Amino acid sequence: MEALERGRIFTISDLQNVRINIGEIIEEEEEWEPMGPHPMPRIATLRDWDFKLLNRYKPFYAPLCDMCCLCTYGKCDLTGNKKGACGIRMDAQQGRIVLLACLIGCSAHCAHGRHLLHDMIKKFGRDVPIDFGPEVNIEAPLTRLVCGIKPKTIGDYDKVLSYVEEQIVQLADALHTGQEGSHLDFESKALHMGMLDSLSKEAADIIQIACYHMPTSYEGGGPDVPMVDVGMGTIDTTKPVVLVIGHNVPPAADIGAYLTENGLDDKVELGGICCTAIDTTRVYSKAKLVSALGRQLRVLRAGIADVVVIDEQCIRADVLELCQHTQSPIIATNDKAMHGLVDRTDDDPDKIVNDLVSGRVPGVAILEPDQVGEVAVRTALEVDKKRKGLSYILSDDEFKCYVNDCIQCGSCTLACPNGLRIGEANKSAAAGNIKPLADLFDICVGCGRCEQVCKKHIPIVDVVTKAAYPEVKEEKGRMRIGRGPVWDSEIREVGAPLVLGTIPGIIAPIGCGNYPNGTKEVQLIVKEFAERNYIVTLTGCMAIDSALWKDEEGKTVYEQHHGRFDAGGVLNIGSCVSNAHIHGAAIKVAGVFAGRPLRGNYEEIADYILSRVGACGVAWGAMSQKAASIATGFNRLGIPAVVGPHGAKYRRAFMSRPDRKEDWTLIDATDGSKVYVEPGPQDLLVACETVEEALPMMAKLCIRPSDTDRGRSIKLTHYIDLSLKYLNTYPPDWHLFVRAASDLPIATRNELLKKLEEEQGWKIDWKMKKIVEGPIRAYNPSFNPTNLERLIRRKK
Amino acid sequence: MEALERGRIFTISDLQNVRINIGEIIEEEEEWEPMGPHPMPRIATLRDWDFKLLNRYKPFYAPLCDMCCLCTYGKCDLTGNKKGACGIRMDAQQGRIVLLACLIGCSAHCAHGRHLLHDMIKKFGRDVPIDFGPEVNIEAPLTRLVCGIKPKTIGDYDKVLSYVEEQIVQLADALHTGQEGSHLDFESKALHMGMLDSLSKEAADIIQIACYHMPTSYEGGGPDVPMVDVGMGTIDTTKPVVLVIGHNVPPAADIGAYLTENGLDDKVELGGICCTAIDTTRVYSKAKLVSALGRQLRVLRAGIADVVVIDEQCIRADVLELCQHTQSPIIATNDKAMHGLVDRTDDDPDKIVNDLVSGRVPGVAILEPDQVGEVAVRTALEVDKKRKGLSYILSDDEFKCYVNDCIQCGSCTLACPNGLRIGEANKSAAAGNIKPLADLFDICVGCGRCEQVCKKHIPIVDVVTKAAYPEVKEEKGRMRIGRGPVWDSEIREVGAPLVLGTIPGIIAPIGCGNYPNGTKEVQLIVKEFAERNYIVTLTGCMAIDSALWKDEEGKTVYEQHHGRFDAGGVLNIGSCVSNAHIHGAAIKVAGVFAGRPLRGNYEEIADYILSRVGACGVAWGAMSQKAASIATGFNRLGIPAVVGPHGAKYRRAFMSRPDRKEDWTLIDATDGSKVYVEPGPQDLLVACETVEEALPMMAKLCIRPSDTDRGRSIKLTHYIDLSLKYLNTYPPDWHLFVRAASDLPIATRNELLKKLEEEQGWKIDWKMKKIVEGPIRAYNPSFNPTNLERLIRRKK
Amino acid sequence: MVMEIPFDVANIAGPETGGIAPPEVIGSYITSAKKPLLVVGSELLWGDFFLDIAIEIGKKGIPIAATGHSIKGFVEKEYMDNVTYYNLHELTNCLRDPSWKGLDGGGNYDFVIFYGILYYYASQMLSCIKNFATDPLMRAVSIDRYYHPNARMSFTNISPRMEEQYKDMLRKLVVSIKR
Amino acid sequence: MVMEIPFDVANIAGPETGGIAPPEVIGSYITSAKKPLLVVGSELLWGDFFLDIAIEIGKKGIPIAATGHSIKGFVEKEYMDNVTYYNLHELTNCLRDPSWKGLDGGGNYDFVIFYGILYYYASQMLSCIKNFATDPLMRAVSIDRYYHPNARMSFTNISPRMEEQYKDMLRKLVVSIKR
C-alpha cells in the first residue's frame, strides 16, 4: 500500500482494490478565516506576552506557609526567601504553588468537559451540531482563538480537550522537584493554565448546551430566559425531595427526564446546590435552586433531602457522614468522587432501590448518568415515607440547652476561618436575645470547623440555623436561569459604547461563596453597578447568592433589571463553566466590533482587551482552586479581577506600580511611538478588605487607555462617586486618569478643575476651561494602544 | 456525503466522486490476541482490584503536616483526624496528598514521553518502527497490558499518551476541594496514577530506544552492552567540558552527534548528571557519567563545566545562580524548565554563542534539540579558553579560614535534612583532622540547606568537598550502559526458576539519591543480592551510585557480575523511564512463561505477579514525586518496594497485618477453596531505618505463596541468613513461612525443626523428619493462588 | 517568650514566628523606628475609641495609610493630616520594594504598624513583609487584638469581654511611643 | 512550656506540638502508663551506654521493640527478655490499631517511648500516633537527644558536646521510672 501523508488531499481514483479502515474522517475545513500566528499554543508560545504582563504586573507573593513539603528532602524552611534542598527560593516556590492551584482548577474544568463529552457521545453520538441560533455566529470564541478550530459538532471537542490535556500534563511536569527556578516562568505557566481553564470551560458548556438544548439565541433564550426559585424556603418538604450537588448535569438531567416521563413533576421536588443546580434549571424547568455552596452543610444538616445525588466538585467531603445522620441515602454518580461507595452501575434498579431504602447501604455509586434518574426518584418516593415527621432542626429545648452549655471558651472563634464570635452570640441567646446568633447565619460560610473543636460538643452550625430559622424557611428569591453565550447581535450593539467607554464597563461576579460578610454584599455589588448602567454578568455561586435579597418591593436584582447584554443588564450567564462566555463576550468585542481576526490569535486579542475592553471580574468569595485558575485565565486575556480579602490567601496577586513610569509605557500602533499612559487597568488581581473598598476599585479597574474623553468622563464619574459614597473621600489617584478637561464630567467639571489646580498644581486655562499643564499625557482620540511591537502599522 | 462510522470497515466501491482527506490511517489491526476485559481502564475500572490490595495492605498514614493549605478556607487544622472546612478528614487528606505526589511524578514521565514523541516525529516521522531485535517479541508489555495496543511504530504512542493524559487530568480533578471523601478512593486513584506512570515510562523509553537505536537485542545489546566511566574523577578538565543535566536526551544526543560530525569526540568532554547522562551513554559512546543527583550541587560548584545544558527534571532550581558563580553559561532546552532565560530558538547560532561567550547573558533557552549541539559545543570551546586556570575548589588557606571561622553553633545541623554534625567536623578539621569532614562527603546529600543558615557564611558544601577532594578527584567507577528491555528469551530461561523460587527473586534498586548513609549502601545492596543469585536490575541514580565503589581487586559490581537477566546478574536497565522494563519483565513472566493473556488484562496479571513473582523494588534514596508514583505503580502490579527511612515522609505506606487471618485468605483457583496463607509479600511499601534492616526485609518480601518447597527453602535460607548476618538474630517470623519440612534448607533442616519444636511448639515427627502440626497451612504443590473469584476454574 | 495560639489556630507559617509583647515593649520598639508607617484597616471603624488611638499615633508624626474603607472614619473625624487612602494589597506591594518612594516621596519605610485590619488579610501581608522585605529589613508589628505570628511582635488574642483591657493596652502603647 | 526549635528546623507540623520536659517529668509520666512499650532504633548502637539504659528500662518490666538493626546490640549484650525485633513502620502500623494484640498477645499499649531512632523517621511515626491513635488515646514520648514536636514530651536538642549531660538525663530518667 502506498504511504499516505497525513493532512494531504488524497484522491480516491489513485487507489485500486483497496479497503480503507476509516479512523477519523476529517472533513476538509472550509477556510473560515486564515490561521493566526499561535494556534494551540504550547508552554513557551505565548511566554513573551506573559512576560509583558508580568513585567507590568509583577507577581506579588504573600506565603500562606513558609515551608515546602513537596518532597522527602523537606520540609524545607524557605522563610526570608531562603533556598530549599532542591535550590528553589520562596518566590519561585510560591509561583509553583500558584501553578499547582491553577492546575487543579483547570483540571476540574477540563476533566468535567471530557467526562461530559464521553457521556454525551455515548448518548447522542459525535455529531450533535453546535448551533446556538440565529444571533450567535461566533459559537466558540475561545476555541477559535486558542485552538484555531471552529467546532461544528461536539465531536470536534475531542481534539480541543486532547490539546488541553496534553498541555496540563506538560505543566504538571513543571511542578516536579528540580524543574523551574524562576518565579516568572512559574507564573507564565500559571497564565497558560488559566487560558486552558477558560478554554475547558467553554468546551464543557458548549457540549452541554448543544446536547441538552439549553437556552441560546433560539426562542426563549438570551434576555428572555425564565426565572427560577432560589432559597432554602422554596422546597416543599412535604413532598419527596431529591437534592443534587455538584457540577456535572447529566445525572440530574436524567432525574428531571424521569420525573417528566413518569408524571411526577409535581409530586417530587428536584432541588440543587451549586452549579449542578444552575445547570439543572437550564434543562428542567421545575428544578429549584436550594442554595450556593456556602449553605451546603446547613442544607444537608437540615435534612430536607430524601435522596442526595452527588456528581463532582464542591461536594462536602463528609457528605456521606452527613447524609447518614439525616438518614438520606446518597448516590455518587462520578468516578472522581466515589466516597468509598460500592459501584452498582448496571445493577438491577430494584435491588439498588431496595438496598438504599432499607438502609442496608448508606449509598451507592452509579456511574452511568442514565441509570440515576429511576433509582434516585424511586428511592426518594420510598424514603420520604420513612422520613415523614423526622425533623433535623433543633427543638426549642435543645437550642436552649446548647446555648446555655456554652462556656464562651473561644475555641470555636480560633477555629473559624472568619473568626466569628460564637461564644458571645450564644451568651446573648442564653440571655434571651437570639439576634446575634441569627445574624451569624448569613456571615458564616458553613464550614463546620467550629464544631470540630467545641469541648462542649455544641452543634454550632445547627444552633445558628435554629436561631435564623424563622427567616430562613421563608427565604425565596428569584433568579434568571443561565442564558449561556452572549449574542453576537448584542455585541454589535454594545461594542462601540463599551470600547469607547460610554457603557462604563462589564462587571463579572464569579465563583464561590467564601464572603467576608455574607451574601448580601454580592447583591450590593450587582445592584450598585447595574444601576450605574454597567453590564453585570453573573455565574456560579454569586449568581445564586445575589438572588437571595429583595428590595422594598420584594424584587431581586434579576427582577429589577433586564437580562440583555446591555447597559444596566443583570445576566445570569450560567454555572461556573459558563463564565467562559464572559471571555467570549470580550473576545467578540475585538472580533465582531473591531474586526480583529480571532483564529489562533490569542496574543493580539488579549492585548486588545487589556487596553480597550473595560471589564472587571469580581470573585468576592473566591475559595477554590477553580477560582484561582479562572482569575488567572481572565488575567492572561487582559481582564482584571478583584477578590475578597480571603483572596490574599491565594498567595499571589498581580498589581502594577503606577509610580514606575517605565512600566506604563505603551506603543501607539498608529506610528510606533511610545506613550506613557495612565494606569488602566492598574491591577490584574487585587484583594479588597471590604465591599466598600471593592466598589470604587472595580470602577477604577474598568478604565482603559483607549477610553474616549466622553467614556473616560463617565468612568471617572462612577469612580469618584463610588469613592465618595463608600469611602467618604475622593480617590487619591483620580487625577492620574485625567488627560484633558473633556475627560471630566460636565456637571462637576469646574469643581474638579479647581481641585486639580489646587491639589495637584495643574495649570488650568479658566477661560477656555482647558488644562494647560499637568496630565501625564494629552488626550489623543486616535491613540491606538498596544503592547506588541509587531502590531505597529508603519514603523516611523 | 454518507455518514461514516468510526472503526467500521468501509469499502471504497460504495463511494463515487469523493475526495477523502485522510486524517489518520488506522491499519486494520492484526488479531494478535483477543482483547482482555480492561483495555484503557478508567478511574473506576480497576477499583475492585485496588480495594482488594487496600484491604490487605491498609493505607498507613504519617502526616508530614497536620494542616491543609490547599484552598482559601485554610489553613485547616486536621490534627487528630479532625475535619477541615470542606469536610475532609486527615486520612483522606493524606490520601489526597499522596495522589498529588503521584500526579506530579506521573506527569513528569508522561510529559517527558510526549515531549520526546513530538521531537522524534518531527525529526524521524511517525513511522519509526518499534523493533527490539530477535529476542524481544513482546516489545511493550505495559502498553499491551494496559491499553490493549501492540505498538508498531512510535506514532502508535500518540493514542497511548492521549489516554494517559486524559486519565491524569481526570485524576487531577479529584484533587479539587470538595471531591473525594474517602481515603480508600484517593488511594485507588493513586494506584491508577501509578499504573499510568509505569505505562508512561515504557512509552518514553520505547520511543527513545526506537529513534536513537539504543541497545536492544540486536548485537551488542542486552548482557553485552559496553561499560562506561562513572565519577567526578573521569572528566578531563583540561578539555572543554559540556555538562548535561536532566532526563530528556535529544539535546544531549545532538551534542554527541555534533561532536562526532565535527571530529571533536576526543577534544571535548561530554559528561552528564542523572538520567540524561545515562541515556546519553546509550546513544554516544564517549559520554561520561559524572554523578547521580546527589552530587549535582557539588559538581556545579566545582566548576568543571564550561557549558551546562539542562533539559527537564532533577535540575537544581538555583542552577542559573550556581553557573553564574563559576562563569559557566547555561542552555535551557525544555519549556518546563526555562529559568527565566530568553528563548533564542531559531536564532542565529553565531549570535547566541557570542552572547554566551562574552557573558552578556548568563544563559539562553533553545527549545529545538537539534539546535543545541552546535551552540553548546562551540560555546564550550570558547568558554574553556576564558576559564582556563580558574579553580572553584577552595584553596588550602580558604579551607583553613572557614573551618576556623565555625563557631559550632549547630544551625547547620538543624537545617540539614540528615542532621549532619558539621560543626563538630569543622572543629576537628581546625584541629588538624580533616577525616570527619571528608567522611561527610558521601553521607551528605548535597542539598545546600546548611549554607542558607550559617551565620558565619561558611560555604559548607565547598568545605566538605575540599576535605574529600583528594579521593573525589580519583573517583572512577565503571557502569554497564542502560540495556533497555529484558529479552523474552531470557524470561523463558528464568521464568520457571523465578516462579518456582529457585532464583530467589528480582531485586530492583531504583531512583533517587537521598540515602541515609551515603552511596556505599547501594553498592552493598547490589553486591549482597547478586552474590546470592538474585537478579539485580538497576535504574536511575542507584545504577550510577552503585558503580562508584570497588572491591579489593578494583572491580565494581558491574565488573564482578554478568549482565544477563539471570541468577547473579547485575543489570543496568537504564534511566528512570527504563524501569518500566522491570514491570515488563514481571509481566512477561506471566505472559511468556505462564501463558497468561496480556492484552487489556491488567488485573489478572497483577494478581499473578502479586502471588507468584518474587520481585522487590528498593528505592533507598527515594526523594521525588516520581519515586512516589514509581513505587505506587509497582504496587498496583503486585510488586512490593522497600524505601529508605526518608520514605516515611511520603506520608503513606502499604503494610499488611499477618495477625489478621481474614486479610490473608487467598482463593485456590483450582477449586475455589479459600486458603489461609503465609504473608507473602507482607508489605507493598515499607521503610527501613538502616540498610542492615533492609537487606533481610527485601529477602522476605520476595517470598510468595506459590513458592515450591525447594524455592521456599532457598528464599528462607537467604532471609534467615541475612537476618543472622545483619541483625545477629533469627527473624521472629521465619516460622510463618514454613509449610513443611521440605520448605527448610537441607543443611540446617534439623536445627530449624528443633527451633520450631522448641520455640513455636510445633509437633515434629523426628523419624520421618516431618512437621506434623504447626504451620498455618500445609504445602500443596498444586496450589493455584489468586485473589480474583472470576479466575476460579470450576466452582465447587 | 510566651507561647500563644494564632487567632486563626492553623495560621502557623513555619519556623519563624513573632513574639508577644506588652504595649510598652511594642511602643518602645516603634520608638526605635527611623521611618515608621501606621497601616490601619476597616476594623478601626468598630469604635470611635480605636479611631482616636490611630489619630493620636498619627499626631506623633507617624503617617497613616488608611486601607479598606477606614479612611471614612478619618474623614468623619476631620483628621486628614498625613492620612492617605491606600489599598492594603497595593500598599504591601509597594512596601516590599526598597526603591518605593513612600507616601511622602521621601523613600520607603523601615517599620510598619498594622492596626484594625481583618486578621487573615493582615496576616498574609505581614507574611509578604517577613519573607520578602528583608533587604533592608523592614520590621512589622501588629497592635490588633490578635496574636499575629507573621508580625515581629503583637499582642495576645484578646476576647471581646477583655475589650476594656485592650483599650487600656492601646492607651499605654500610645504613651510609650516617644517621638 | 519552653519554646524549642525542632531538631529538623522545619519539622513544624501544625498547631499541636509537644512539650519539652526534664527527665524526672518524663519518667513520672512513663510511670503513669498502664501498658508501656519501649521502642528503640539504630542510634542505640551509638554507644554501649545507650544500650544499657534501654536494658535498664527493660528490666523495669517494660517490653522492648527493637527496630532498625538495634536488635544486634541486645543479642550482643545477651539481653533478650521481652525484646522483639520489629520494623518500625510495621510496628507503628500495629500501634495505630486499637485491636492489635501487642507483642505479648495481651492487647495494645497505651504509652510508647521512642529512643535511639533516626530523627525524621521517628518524627513521622510519632505523627501517625498523634493523629490516628486517638481512640483510645495512645501517649508517646521521646527520650532522644532531639526535640520532637510530634511527641507529647521530649527533651531539648542536645548537641554532641553536651553528651555527658544527656547521659545524665538518661540516668535520671531511669531512676524516675517507678514500676
Ligand code: SF4
Ligand atoms: S505547605 Fe501546607 S501542607 Fe506543606 S507544610 Fe505548609 S501548611 Fe503544611
Ligand code: SF4
Ligand atoms: S521540593 Fe524543594 S523546597 Fe520542597 S521539600 Fe523538596 S527540596 Fe524542599
Ligand code: SF4
Ligand atoms: S467552642 Fe463551644 S463552648 Fe467554646 S465558645 Fe465556642 S460554642 Fe462555646
Ligand code: SF4
Ligand atoms: S461553620 Fe460558620 S461559625 Fe463555624 S467555623 Fe465555619 S464559618 Fe465559622
Ligand code: SF4
Ligand atoms: S462558584 Fe465556586 S463554590 Fe460555587 S459551585 Fe462554582 S466552584 Fe463551587
Ligand code: SF4
Ligand atoms: S481543601 Fe479543605 S482542608 Fe484544605 S484548606 Fe481547603 S477547606 Fe481546608
Ligand code: SF4
Ligand atoms: S552553621 Fe556555620 S558556624 Fe554554625 S556550626 Fe554550622 S558551619 Fe559552623
Ligand code: SF4
Ligand atoms: S548539603 Fe549536606 S551537610 Fe548541608 S544540609 Fe545538605 S545534606 Fe546536610
